[in-house]
Amino acid sequence: MCASLQAIKYTPGHLRILDQLILPHESILNAQDGFHAIRSMTVRGAPAIAIVAALSLAVELSTLEPLSEEETERFIIKKLNYLVRARPTAVNLSEAARRLTNLVCQTSEGKRKAYLGAAEKMLLDDVRDNTAIGDRGAEWLLKDLPSDKKIAVLTHCNTGSLATAGYGTALGVIRSLHKLGRLSRAYCTETRPYNQGSRLTAYELVHEGIPSTLITDSMVASLLCQHDITAVIVGADRIVKNGDTANKIGTYQLSILAKHHGIKFIVAAPLTTVDLTTDTGKDIEIEERKGEEVVTFRGPVLKDGKVDTNEIKTVHIATPGIATWNPSFDVTPAEYIDAIVTENGVIERKASKCFDMTECKI
Numbered sequence: 606m607c608a609s610l611q612a613i614k615y616t617p618g619h620l621r622i623l624d625q626l627i628l629p630h631e632s633i634l635n636a637q638d639g640f641h642a643i644r645s646m647t648v649r650g651a652p653a654i655a656i657v658a659a660l661s662l663a664v665e666l667s668t669l670e671p672l673s674e675e676e677t678e679r680f681i682i683k684k685l686n687y688l689v690r691a692r693p694t695a696v697n698l699s700e701a702a703r704r705l706t707n708l709v710c711q712t713s714e715g716k717r718k719a720y721l722g723a724a725e726k727m728l729l730d731d732v733r734d735n736t737a738i739g740d741r742g743a744e745w746l747l748k749d750l751p752s753d754k755k756i757a758v759l760t761h762c763n764t765g766s767l768a769t770a771g772y773g774t775a776l777g778v779i780r781s782l783h784k785l786g787r788l789s790r791a792y793c794t795e796t797r798p799y800n801q802g803s804r805l806t807a808y809e810l811v812h813e814g815i816p817s818t819l820i821t822d823s824m825v826a827s828l829l830c831q832h833d834i835t836a837v838i839v840g841a842d843r844i845v846k847n848g849d850t851a852n853k854i855g856t857y858q859l860s861i862l863a864k865h866h867g868i869k870f871i872v873a874a875p876l877t878t879v880d881l882t883t884d885t886g887k888d889i890e891i892e893e894r895k896g897e898e899v900v901t902f903r904g905p906v907l908k909d910g911k912v913d914t915n916e917i918k919t920v921h922i923a924t925p926g927i928a929t930w931n932p933s934f935d936v937t938p939a940e941y942i943d944a945i946v947t948e949n950g951v952i953e954r955k956a957s958k959c960f961d962m963t964e965c966k967i
């Protein structure tokens with residue numbers, strides 16, 4: 606089997622990320638490079654952007670002349686405050702900044718070393734947590750089914766190795782189902798306008814040899830109606846206290862379709878995505894991106910019927926002059942979510958209309 610995909614490659618003092626716009630690795634030398642990589646979506650996915658932000662500052666710190674403890678603290682806090690402004694919706698970024706700031710403030714001697722250790726640990730922790738999410742989610746989905754039953758699932762956006770430090774969240778559940786020999790097929794949506802599904806999830810599913818089928822976002826109702834789909838599994842950018850969940854635009858409509866067809870709707874995310882400081886989804890800031898993403902399409906050209914990744918082109922696919930609206934995320938109300946899987950286990954929504962997310966942090 607070929608090696609697993611890795612979006613983030615780090616050795617002390619060196620950070621390289623896979624440029625998800627074209628796919629070779631790009632070097633990140635400092636926090637400014639980290640900020641631009643996140644904002645331009647060269648790296649994307651809630652856990653991955655938090656890790657790249659933290660590690661970009663780690664690389665910058667490791668090249669810096671010795672500073673006093675006080676100067677080091679001021680430097681780190683200033684850079685973290687800058688990095689959190691790269692993208693607003695995924696809470697993992699601000700959660701990491703808050704945690705690293707607290708650590709640095711509470712360490713009296715060796716602040717630089719403490720920061721580097723904590724930032725580097727994020728890579729390992731994320732893979733460990735995602736593996737637990739994948740296994741727990743798969744186990745929960747299979748628990749009431751005959752042991753020889755294989756299931757088909759649908760996922761949206763990208764939640765795999767390319768959106769995390771490895772293994773993936775929703776794609777981690779799919780990976781675990783496949784590992785157990787219990788996955789008949791994973792369907793993935795194209796995920797317009799940025800096409801994380803057709804570009805990244807499809808790439809990863811094919812790379813891993815997981816039986817998979819790509820559909821456009823407009824085909825979901827027909828898929829759920831005509832095929833035997835057991836669950837829709839998505840990741841999250843922010844899960845607030847009552848379980849309302851911000852995720853890639855289009856997730857909300859999938860949850861409504863799943864409910865209509867009596868299909869389970871599952872959110873899979875690490876605890877770093879759970880935001881207990883926000884009560885409901887109404888208070889989540891939704892990033893709006895440039896209309897250009899809606900009216901253009903970017904990809905490799907076809908030469909003699911073959912995809913040529915050396916030549917990437919942007920084409921215009923809408924009538925010039927048309928107005929656009931491009932919210933990058935939407936909020937799925939908790940009442941449409943059946944279960945939320947974290948590394949600590951699965952919380953089911955039973956009779957009530959919402960979750961108490963404080964339960965999963967215990």
Ligand SMILES: CSC[C@@H](O)[C@@H](O)C(=O)COP(=O)(O)O
Pocket residue numbers: 649650651652695761762763764765768769773774775801840841842852853854933
């Ligand atoms: C494990 S990542 C979960 C989410 O971050 C993912 O589904 C998503 O919405 C990514 O959005 P993106 O805009 O590509 O950063």
